[in-house]
Amino acid sequence: MTSVPGSNDVPGGGDDGRSTTEPHPIACAHCGTRAEGPPLTWTCSVENGTRHYLCDTCARENLRAIEGRLDPAWW
Numbered sequence: 001m002t003s004v005p006g007s008n009d010v011p012g013g014g015d016d017g018r019s020t021t022e023p024h025p026i027a028c029a030h031c032g033t034r035a036e037g038p039p040l041t042w043t044c045s046v047e048n049g050t051r052h053y054l055c056d057t058c059a060r061e062n063l064r065a066i067e068g069r070l071d072p073a074w075w
Helices: 056-061 063-067
Strands: 025-027 034-036 043-047 050-054
Touching: 050 056, 056 063
Parallel strands: none
Antiparallel strands: 025 034, 043 050
16 A cells, blocks of 8 residues: 555545546645646655645655655755
C-alpha cells in the first residue's frame, strides 16, 4: 500500500466526493504557483498525513533537501 488510509487515491473519488479523473486546482506548497490538477513535472509528498505538491522549479531547487527528507522548515 502506497497511500495513506482515507486519501483520495481511491479510484472514482475520495473523501471529498470529487472524481480522481477530474483535475482540481492545486498550489505549490513552497512558492504558491497554482495549476489545474497536478502536472506531471510536479512533486508530491505526504507530511503528517497531508499531501503537499511542489512545482518543478521548487522541486529542482530543493532536490537535496527533499531526497534527504529534511523538514520543509529547513528549506
